[in-house]
Amino acid sequence: MKVEFRKTPSGEVAIIPRAEYERLMVLSNEAEEDIGTARLVAKAKRDKGVRLPLSVVQQLANGENPIRVLRQFRGMTQADLATAEGVQITQNYLSDLETGKRKGPIALHRKLAKALDVPLDCLDPIAVTDQEAEPERFARRKSVIAGMKRLRGQR
Structure with missing residues (x-):
């Protein structure tokens, strides 16, 4: 030089x-x-915040399913996540969550968030109350409870 x-x-x-x-x-x-x-x-x-690569953040920002995006980022298969400690759901149920066919109760989202090592907020946009997640089951439960109340009133 x-x-x-x-x-x-x-x-x-x-x-x-x-x-x-x-x-x-x-x-x-x-x-x-x-x-x-x-x-x-x-x-x-x-x-000690969650550190995600830009590509993952962009996928989440584009509205892709956070469970699927974060599962893939963690290198997990659907079977891995479905059978993770504390989760214990079927792979089909997880697939329905990832495709949007089912929403899943907030309690399940807490378990998934723990298994994926992310805060619940990362999954929160698609988490719903138990009743919203399974309306048919709650309608049946409500009917059974109403029937039990009628029986008590008759005695």
Whole structure:
């Protein structure tokens, strides 16, 4: 590299070719970005927040099913997640959750979130109350309870 030094009233300066100056500027900017990235990573580790790759965040932002996206990100099959500790559902049920055929109760979403190692908020948009998740079952339960109340009233 050709460097020319000159004395000026404000001190000695170095004169370098423009191409070398531009190369050094690129390296300087990359170093600043690396420092910024290192700070963000260190902060995220300290805060113990969920760290997801941009591609996963984009999939979630685009409205893709969070259970499927996060399961795939964790490298799990449907069978792995369905039989994970605390979850214990059928693979077909999980498939229905992932395709939107079923919504699933909030209690199940808590278990799935734990198995996927994410906060419930990551799954919350599709979680519903138990009654909303299984309206037929709750209608039957309501009918049975009404029948029991009638029987008590007759005695």
